[in-house]
Amino acid sequence: DLVRIETRSQILFSFLSVGWGILSDIDIESEGLRALGEPRYVLWSLARIIGLKSYSGKVYYLPADATITPFEKKYEPLRSKSKVDLPSEVLLETTDTRQRLDSWYSAASRRSAYFSTTGSSYQSTNESAGEEPRMYGPASQLPCITAALPSNWKCLAGRFIMVHASYQTHIGTDLFVAPQSKLNDGLIWLLVIHASASRSQVVQFLLRLSSGSHINSNGWDDIIKIFPVRAFRIEPEVNEAPGYMTVDGEVVEYGPIQAEIFPGLIKVMVP
Secondary structure, eight states: OEEEEEOSSOEEEESSEEEEEHHHHHHHHGGGGGGGOTHHHHHHHHHHHHTOOOEEEEEEEEETTSOOOOOOOOOOOOOTTOOOOOOGGGSOTTSGGGOOOOTTOOTTTHHHHHHHBTTOOOOBOOOSTTSOOOBOOOOOOSOOTTSOOOTTOEEEEEEEEEEEEESSSOSBTTBOOOTTOOTTOOOEEEEEEETTOOHHHHHHHHHHTTTTTTTTOTTOTTTEEEEEEEEEEEEEOTTSOOOOEEETTEEEOSSOEEEEEETTOBOOOOO
């Protein structure tokens, strides 16, 4: 499975996770200690526990048992010489306002990526001289990031210590984040820690990540939860100090971000 990620400034594809909150903060802020190796995460985890942060915002999600309704908007027939102003949410994604920037694209892998994609509708494009060609991925079935979501989506609003979406069991050698995740299951596992969690609960959560026992811990169900979804959107509060948002461990623009899963989009070959 691959997950299509959209922010206000880019579109990319992800194979691992999307993070907002403490795990992303630890990952990015500990970069200065990279020479220490993996112990850097332990040291910075202690720092983040002492100075525990929470972030205000809304988390919208499409439950796993729901289906994505393709976004449609109908318009009246045009009369001759009519002038029409289309809203931004219906602009083609190939326009400058919403370019599709493919995260697995590279000049060397363009041809191999095309032929290794199941049922591929990808096309490499020959653009004008001086511009690199781009590969165009499958079209989104979601409204654009500035548009309202359908009524079958659910919403969590408040303050969060962490929201982390994973589509693999592990996001690190000792981070068994989503024990129930399977290859090609068509699911995103959304892990949420509400700001009401105490420091001791966050410590226990981090200690249990390596074994996957952070799930269904006694008395934590209302504070720390994980559940499967088909798509999600995170809208952080813009009027407070920003944290970090990451896709596959790399920083992306802090702000609204949405994602949807495309099951079986690529093939993985192993010896």
